[in-house]
Amino acid sequence: MRRLALRTGIRWKISFAIAAVSALIAVLLSIVVHNSARVSMLDNARDLQLERLQFAQRLYESSRDPKVGSELNNPGLPAELRAKLAHGRRATHVQEDAKGVPEVWAAVPYPGGDILSLHTRFPNNARVVADLDRSLVVASSAVVVGGTALGILIGGSISRRLRKAASAATDVARGQTQVRVLDAIGGVVRDETDDLAHAVDALTDALQERVEAERRVTADIAHELRTPVTGLLTAAELLPPSRPTELVRDRAQALRTLVEDVLEVARLDSAAERAELQEIALGEFVSRRVASLYPDAVVTVVHESWVNTDPRRLERIIGNLLGNAAKHGKPPFEVTVEGRVVRVRDHGKGFPADLLREGPSRFRTGSTDRAGHGHGLGLTIASGQAKVLGARLTFRNAQADGGAIAVLWLPEHAPTATGSFPIVNLADLPPRRR
Known part of the structure; x- marks a missing residue:
């Protein structure tokens, strides 16, 4: 209770x-x-x-x-x-x-x-x-x-430092590993808050080193598997046509896809990826790509908008979202473009609670009834590519008739070649094409 x-x-x-x-x-x-x-x-x-x-x-x-x-x-x-x-x-x-x-x-x-x-x-x-x-x-x-006034001043000072520490720790939990709690709280007088900040920073460094080590190991393993898997696919092509041959080719192709996905996740984790920007008509682009990837999906363009983004990464995000919907959801599959927002919806059981609470996680596919259907890398890659584009990818479930809804919010100002976001004066922007 x-x-x-x-x-x-x-x-x-x-x-x-x-x-x-x-x-x-x-x-x-x-x-x-x-x-x-x-x-x-x-x-x-x-x-x-x-x-x-x-x-x-x-x-x-x-x-x-x-x-x-x-x-x-x-x-x-x-x-x-x-x-x-x-x-x-x-x-x-x-x-x-x-x-x-x-x-x-x-x-x-x-x-x-x-x-x-x-x-x-x-x-x-x-x-x-x-x-x-x-x-x-x-x-x-x-x-x-x-x-009482003295208590408010003292308590306010401690409260502000603790709130700054909590905010910095939240930023670290969201992936901003360069943030340090001790630098965030500042102050001249040292107290127990600084001890807490030291402990959190030490924990962050230790976890970052462990995550980096795991990323390197994963990337190395995937890289080492790439060559033998390619050889396995080549050898499978030389086998005589038969049902066992088809099974071997299918599993080898699945293994190759998994290795490529793991390598892509490792590259995204390294934060070294940079977007190659182009100006595209978002509604037209999404309509063409969805028609080639998933012809059964219904695309609705509510409002066309020109965006400056990386078409290859945007296609990867939409493809992974539709692939996840096809694996775990039910038709009809709907893609809606409204300005800079792209929504992908299915009519299945919806996203599992842990994904809505914690976000996508690699090698975790949600509920037990989805065991054996994917490796949990599709949404992880989509989220990583969205970060490279400076976009925001959110997940929720429809309340009325069920189904999972993934929403991609493209930024108004795309990231630069260094990954940062410039400060742009709107008056200096050229008129957009209609």
């Missing part, structure tokens, strides 16, 4: 973590500062009240008359303070009203049960604490906002 996952960027994760930690620290510090300030002010108020009580006590003992705001046997004396006075010493007590204003009591017992006391409200203390709380709230909010 697939678990639900909340996807979010590392930038916001780091920002949330820093904001949460900042808020927690700010709250804890605010509580500590608030309590410390409140206790300190109450202690000062107690000390001040005791000093007043001592002064009032001296006046009372000299005149037997309570003065300086003191009272004798005040009926409102708090019970907690009376309990403290039971020990026969001066004591203080603090109580707060509904608005949080502290009222400090101080009292001293006398023999005979008399109690001299005084109490004073300290509204300034409440105002100071309230002002302090507001300042703490403002400071805490500033700390949280600042921490």
